[in-house]
Amino acid sequence: MEKRVMAAPEALDLLKVLKERYGPDLLFIQICGYCDHSSVYCYKVGEFMVSPQDVLIGRIDGVPYYVDASQHELFKRRQIIISVVKGDRSGDLSLEGTEGVIFRVSSHELSEEEFSKLDALDLQAA
Secondary structure, rough: EEEEEHHHHHHHHHHHHHHHHHOOEEEEOOOOOOOOOOOOOOEEOOEEEOOOOEEEEEOOOOOEEEEEHHHHHHOHHHEEEEEEEEOOOOOOHHHHHHOOOOEEEEEEOOOHHHHHHOOHHHHOOO
């Protein structure tokens, strides 16, 4: 079964650290803006208000992953892969910033066969 959102091993390791530090109620949000759409932010639930324009497209280790509706159209038939790179997001509140790293997004277009194998949640978001 295919997933719309996947995580590299280092991203799963970092997510485990964040869950231990901040608790299990976290969320990912990929926000449309002036950037290159390759960053994703991780917040504690309640510290970021998910809007009606945000679309749940999957979960990573149980953590919901949202994209802005305009990005949903861009990524509708793409698989998103989360990795970790060294970096500094001084001034924002994404939880991984305390570790000197940031989550990074890459993606690839799903083939017809891959798209047909999406799990139920992923198909609802498509």
